[in-house]
Amino acid sequence: MRTSRVRTAGDIGTNAGPGTPVDPAGAAAPAPAPPGPETNPETGPEANPAPGPETSPQANPQANPAPGPETAPATAPKSAPAATPESTLAERTAGDLRAALGPLVRRLRQFRPDGELTLSQTSALVRLDREGPATASELAAGEGIRPQSMCTIVSRLQERGLVAREQDPHDGRRIVVSLTAAGLEGLHGARRERARRLTVAITEELTPAEQEQLAAALPLLERITRRV
Numbered sequence: 602m603r604t605s606r607v608r609t610a611g612d613i614g615t616n617a618g619p620g621t622p623v624d625p626a627g628a629a630a631p632a633p634a635p636p637g638p639e640t641n642p643e644t645g646p647e648a649n650p651a652p653g654p655e656t657s658p659q660a661n662p663q664a665n666p667a668p669g670p671e672t673a674p675a676t677a678p679k680s681a682p683a684a685t686p687e688s689t690l691a692e693r694t695a696g697d698l699r700a701a702l703g704p705l706v707r708r709l710r711q712f713r714p715d716g717e718l719t720l721s722q723t724s725a726l727v728r729l730d731r732e733g734p735a736t737a738s739e740l741a742a743g744e745g746i747r748p749q750s751m752c753t754i755v756s757r758l759q760e761r762g763l764v765a766r767e768q769d770p771h772d773g774r775r776i777v778v779s780l781t782a783a784g785l786e787g788l789h790g791a792r793r794e795r796a797r798r799l800t801v802a803i804t805e806e807l808t809p810a811e812q813e814q815l816a817a818a819l820p821l822l823e824r825i826t827r828r829v
Contacts, residue, residue, distance in 0.1 A: 698825075709795045718791070721746070725754050726763065726780065726788045734767075734779035763787055 710720055718726075721744070728743055729735065735743075741751035755778050758764040763784030769775035780788070803812060 709799065718787075721750075721754055722758055723788075723791065725751070725758065726784055729764065729778065729780045730785065730788055734777040736775055736777055740778065758784065 710723070724744060725740055728740060732743070737751045737755050738748050740755070741748040744751065755764060755766070759766060761783075762781055764778050765781050766776050766778055769777050803815070807815065
């Protein structure tokens with residue numbers, strides 16, 4: 602015949618697993634729930650949301666694009682200063698004046714009344730007339746040629762009686778060259794002939810009104826000559 606045994610609190614405590622709390626009434630108490638996020642009793646769980654990744658205004662890529670190479674503001678290229686009408690007119694006039702006077706001066710210098718004096722010979726006579734007696738070396742330095750070439754020029758002029766060679770009264774070792782009366786007359790005659798040819802050209806080529814314009818421009822040319 603079976604005998605039923607009443608389970609006592611000691612048996613229950615004996616069969617319960619380790620760490621299982623025992624109710625005094627004899628039943629095993631349920632296991633405690635795992636710890637969760639702290640909840641503020643006053644505000645509830647919604648007031649303390651779960652922490653997430655921090656978001657700052659600088660973390661938004663659209664609000665703050667990645668820094669790129671610094672671009673300087675575009676600047677317009679500097680342009681040269683515009684030429685004024687006065688400067689343009691002066692430049693044009695200078696070119697025209699040089700082109701007009703250059704051939705005129707060359708033609709007057711190349712003109713030889715007697716058909717024999719060269720440009721170098723005439724230039725030596727002009728220098729002697731303007732600066733007075735000088736040695737052949739001094740004449741060569743003034744004309745920018747070699748002394749040997751000037752000695753040849755002086756010899757040709759002396760043969761024609763246009764210059765004379767004499768000892769320097771202050772230094773007997775120096776031989777100076779001076780103009781003779783014939784040379785002075787020939788030089789002045791050449792100048793008179795050039796003036797005559799220029800007078801004929803002005804009279805035949807220019808009207809009376811144009812001659813007045815040319816005469817009025819002469820003081821201006823003299824001022825330019827002094828400035829140059």
